[in-house]
Amino acid sequence: MKNRLDSNNITLAIQKKGRLTQYSIDLLEKAGLVIDTDGQKLYAKCRNFPLDIVFIRDEDIPYLVETGVVDIGIVGNNVVVEINALVDTRLPLDFGYCRLVIAVQNDSSVSSIRDLNNKKIATSYPRLVSQYLQKKKISVEIIQLNGSVELSPALNIASAIADLTSTGSTLAISDLRIIETLFESQAVLISQKKINNNKKQRLIDNLVFRFQAAQNAQKYKYIMMNAPQDKLKQIITMVPGLKSPTVTPLTTKGWVSIQTAIQEDAFWEKIQKLKQIGASGIIALPIEKLIT
Numbered sequence: 244m245k246n247r248l249d250s251n252n253i254t255l256a257i258q259k260k261g262r263l264t265q266y267s268i269d270l271l272e273k274a275g276l277v278i279d280t281d282g283q284k285l286y287a288k289c290r291n292f293p294l295d296i297v298f299i300r301d302e303d304i305p306y307l308v309e310t311g312v313v314d315i316g317i318v319g320n321n322v323v324v325e326i327n328a329l330v331d332t333r334l335p336l337d338f339g340y341c342r343l344v345i346a347v348q349n350d351s352s353v354s355s356i357r358d359l360n361n362k363k364i365a366t367s368y369p370r371l372v373s374q375y376l377q378k379k380k381i382s383v384e385i386i387q388l389n390g391s392v393e394l395s396p397a398l399n400i401a402s403a404i405a406d407l408t409s410t411g412s413t414l415a416i417s418d419l420r421i422i423e424t425l426f427e428s429q430a431v432l433i434s435q436k437k438i439n440n441n442k443k444q445r446l447i448d449n450l451v452f453r454f455q456a457a458q459n460a461q462k463y464k465y466i467m468m469n470a471p472q473d474k475l476k477q478i479i480t481m482v483p484g485l486k487s488p489t490v491t492p493l494t495t496k497g498w499v500s501i502q503t504a505i506q507e508d509a510f511w512e513k514i515q516k517l518k519q520i521g522a523s524g525i526i527a528l529p530i531e532k533l534i535t
């Protein structure tokens with residue numbers, strides 16, 4: 244693989260086809276990287292950064308990063324931990340959220356993991372499951388399956404399953420209920436533990452910085468509003484911005500214009516309160532990059 248790649252560039256592995264693929268490409272674009280890809284999604288080159296991209300199966304990415312075949316990878320943290328990969332986790336990426344849960348059939352007499360002692364549990368995550376249950380001093384027989392884990396109780400393969408879930412609909416359709424959450428996961432950026440090449444290390448740090456700026460930008464909106472001057476103190480307490488808002492006097496006496504950043508998750512709640520206080524002409528804009 245290395246032969247087809249530029250050795251002066253850093254190489255990033257992302258999932259070839261699956262839940263993380265589009266999010267990973269979107270993240271690169273939000274970080275300002277322009278990607279030229281082949282039609283088959285095997286290799287891609289970045290036009291404005293010394294970066295090559297290879298498209299790989301999710302479960303193979305940690306090994307390729309650990310062994311230095313690629314320099315960095317975007318992968319579910321569940322895979323990194325299950326494989327026990329010796330890599331550095333550089334950044335949680337705020338997508339690919341899921342949790343590894345133990346579930347049993349709705350009509351099962353099992354109500355907690357204690358009831359699973361000496362029973363069988365089917366999973367694609369044997370390491371995570373056995374470590375968790377050992378800590379709780381529960382002894383189970385693990386049946387390792389690579390897919391369709393949710394069918395195992397109905398097929399009498401196991402009394403319970405441990406599988407990833409995000410919306411919960413697969414469990415519901417399979418008549419299963421959750422009795423325990425073992426692990427919360429999201430996609431992460433990983434890098435090789437020891438990078439002996441200073442230039443590559445700098446490029447990786449630079450990329451992490453860009454990803455962080457793109458992530459921060461998504462968490463905030465930029466707002467501009469007009470408000471009565473006597474409400475300024477109250478407004479600043481409510482929307483302090485990154486340090487403090489920019490305040491400019493308006494030609495209308497007793498009024499000011501305020502510019503500030505506001506956290507996306509509190510956006511509507513705060514906008515409503517600002518209106519109640521007397522703010523008007525409120526304009527909200529997306530932020531493209533945010534360097535804090």
Ligand code: PRT
Nearest residue numbers: 261262300301302319339340341407408409410411412413
């Ligand atoms: O690339 P490769 O083919 O090797 O990997 P893969 O088959 O595991 O790919 P994919 O795309 O299914 O998963 C890639 C990564 O996405 C996982 O390693 C997780 O980090 C993350 N992720 C997030 C999930 C889910 N959500 C998820 N819901 N991975 C799998 N699922 C499966 C789960 O196993 C179950 O079958 O989706 C089903 C349940 O989903 P809900 O929405 O019905 O609860």
